[in-house]
Amino acid sequence: MSKKKPVIFDIGWNACINCGACVAICPQEAGFISPFDTIAVDRPCDIACLLCEDICPVRTITHREAVMVPTAAALLAL
Amino acid sequence: MTKFEYDLLIVGSGPAGATVARYAANAGLSVLIVDKKQELGSPIQCSGAVSRHALEEVELPLDEEYILEPIYGFAIYNQVGESTKIDYRKIKGDEYGSGPGKKPLGYVVDRRRFDRYCMTQAERAGAETWLKTEASGYATLPDGRCAVSVKRYNEDIEITCKVLVGADGLMSQVGKWAGLQTHIRITELAGCLQFIVDNVETEGLLEIITGHEWAPGGYAWVFPKGHGYAEIGLGVIPTMTKQPAQWHLDKFIKQSFFKERFANCRILEVQGGGVPLAAPLRTQYADNLVLVGDAARHVNPITGGGIHTALNGGKIAANFLIEHFQNPAATFTAKDLKGYQDAWLAELGDKMWSLYHKKTAVFHHEDIPTRDAYLYETMSDYFDPHSEYKKI
Ligand SMILES: Cc1cc2nc3c(=O)[nH]c(=O)nc-3n(C[C@H](O)[C@H](O)[C@H](O)COP(=O)(O)OP(=O)(O)OC[C@H]3O[C@@H](n4cnc5c(N)ncnc54)[C@H](O)[C@@H]3O)c2cc1C
Ligand code: SF4
Ligand code: SF4
Numbered sequence: 001m002s003k004k005k006p007v008i009f010d011i012g013w014n015a016c017i018n019c020g021a022c023v024a025i026c027p028q029e030a031g032f033i034s035p036f037d038t039i040a041v042d043r044p045c046d047i048a049c050l051l052c053e054d055i056c057p058v059r060t061i062t063h064r065e066a067v068m069v070p071t072a073a074a075l076l077a078l
Numbered sequence: 079m080t081k082f083e084y085d086l087l088i089v090g091s092g093p094a095g096a097t098v099a100r101y102a103a104n105a106g107l108s109v110l111i112v113d114k115k116q117e118l119g120s121p122i123q124c125s126g127a128v129s130r131h132a133l134e135e136v137e138l139p140l141d142e143e144y145i146l147e148p149i150y151g152f153a154i155y156n157q158v159g160e161s162t163k164i165d166y167r168k169i170k171g172d173e174y175g176s177g178p179g180k181k182p183l184g185y186v187v188d189r190r191r192f193d194r195y196c197m198t199q200a201e202r203a204g205a206e207t208w209l210k211t212e213a214s215g216y217a218t219l220p221d222g223r224c225a226v227s228v229k230r231y232n233e234d235i236e237i238t239c240k241v242l243v244g245a246d247g248l249m250s251q252v253g254k255w256a257g258l259q260t261h262i263r264i265t266e267l268a269g270c271l272q273f274i275v276d277n278v279e280t281e282g283l284l285e286i287i288t289g290h291e292w293a294p295g296g297y298a299w300v301f302p303k304g305h306g307y308a309e310i311g312l313g314v315i316p317t318m319t320k321q322p323a324q325w326h327l328d329k330f331i332k333q334s335f336f337k338e339r340f341a342n343c344r345i346l347e348v349q350g351g352g353v354p355l356a357a358p359l360r361t362q363y364a365d366n367l368v369l370v371g372d373a374a375r376h377v378n379p380i381t382g383g384g385i386h387t388a389l390n391g392g393k394i395a396a397n398f399l400i401e402h403f404q405n406p407a408a409t410f411t412a413k414d415l416k417g418y419q420d421a422w423l424a425e426l427g428d429k430m431w432s433l434y435h436k437k438t439a440v441f442h443h444e445d446i447p448t449r450d451a452y453l454y455e456t457m458s459d460y461f462d463p464h465s466e467y468k469k470i
Contacts (some may be wrong), residue, residue, distance in 0.1 A: 016349060017121065017349065018121050020123065020247075020249040021267070021269050021270075021353040024248045024249050024262060024352040025262060030203075030251045030254035030255055054317075055316050057322055057350040058350070075392065
């Protein structure tokens with residue numbers, strides 16, 4: 001199986017109807033959710049199956065490749 | 079720190095959770111329901127069609143507080159607009175109708191008002207409800223109970239209970255906490271969009287439009303919505319189309335055999351959601367935990383209807399728990415709670431499994447015209463007055 005690259009999602013909130021369909025299809029661990037009943041947008045998804053984008057009734061989810069720059073927190077922890 | 083202890087903690091006050099709460103509280107169990115919403119049922123993710131039988135079966139009063147419009151039957155359409163009409167006012171005119179002494183077959187309800195009503199009934203039976211309270215995890219305790227973490231208006235609170243009831247709907251996380259297999263296949267989740275509209279006539283029937291052309295993998299619908307309004311919606315399976323539900327709904331409104339009927343429609347509300355046309359979960363219980371309603375995929379895989387099954391499943395879960403709690407030495411391990419699933423399968427689940435097999439057989443046909451013909455026939459049979467399935 002090819003290892004997919006982690007992605008970060010961007011949700012067009014203007015079109016989102018807060019329906020939760022993206023969360024329902026998502027195979028991520030528990031809690032990969034935003035406060036608006038969508039999939040999380042504040043951290044990368046390493047599964048990157050993109051089913052959330054396919055199920056969205058208004059197709060308002062897009063993604064970009066997560067760039068693995070060490071965060072300030074990670075640097076401080078060094 | 080205040081200690082919160084209950085027999086049951088129910089996550090989610092939809093039709094499933096509120097029904098468990100009402101029956102359990104009525105029988106004397108101490109019950110807390112938590113729901114993360116500020117207004118139950120909102121934003122609406124449901125068309126609100128439910129049979130009268132389903133409401134009566136769980137002893138929910140028929141109340142104009144939540145009823146939008148009575149329903150008297152169904153009209154099933156094929157791709158080109160030919161239809162099978164099943165109007166109970168005509169088939170059993172002495173029993174069904176709007177006149178004195180006659181009854182509707184079902185209702186379209188407003189889910190905001192309906193969910194609030196179900197919660198009120200649970201509260202009046204003695205359950206406690208916390209809104210704006212999100213549950214985020216649970217851990218079993220050495221004393222045989224479990225601790226559930228919730229956040230209520232930003233305050234972290236831990237609640238101890240004997241049984242945690244996951245009634246947290248389609249987006250359910252509670253099952254995941256326990257490591258249950260809750261995944262839905264992409265071929266079995268319909269992405270749905272619906273508009274409440276003005277200027278579309280209806281006649282007291284739930285109209286269901288089949289055909290790959292309009293709703294690949296699902297179907298389209300036109301429901302009466304009270305106050306002279308209607309609802310137009312559809313659901314599609316993502317693997318059967320490259321376009322989202324929104325695109326298909328636009329096409330259905332502008333190009334289908336109903337295009338003249340819809341020509342002057344004005345959109346008053348936009349709603350949507352996911353509908354699992356899937357099998358129920360194979361395991362719906364774990365240590366100190368049971369799942370009900372959409373969280374357990376208690377959804378009719380042919381119609382996508384889940385209110386009846388949420389209400390009825392809630393009652394089955396409550397009855398099992400009430401009986402189980404009667405034994406003062408009762409424990410609450412997965413083994414102890416398996417009886418809930420057995421009772422559910424016997425009363426409801428086995429029928430849902432056979433509907434699931436029927437649905438799978440329809441969508442097994444690769445050839446689109448053949449599949450369309452089977453879907454039309456299956457839907458028409460399903461709603462037929464002589465159908466063996468009329469109870470779910
Ligand atoms: C577009 C569409 C149309 C539909 N039309 C119909 C129809 O016409 N007829 C029909 O019978 N069914 C219909 N359904 C299905 C029906 O809506 C569901 O099956 C039904 O709502 C399931 O009820 P439930 O109680 O299991 O869950 P829900 O009604 O989803 O309730 C779950 C509750 O849990 C709460 N919750 C979730 N997570 C947490 C948490 N972590 N902490 C606290 N609270 C939480 C939520 O806020 C919510 O209030 C439709 C569904 C869709 C999407
Ligand atoms: S890509 Fe897959 S795993 Fe990642 S958020 Fe979307 S549905 Fe979930
Ligand atoms: S599926 Fe799309 S519309 Fe629905 S909550 Fe997710 S992003 Fe929003």
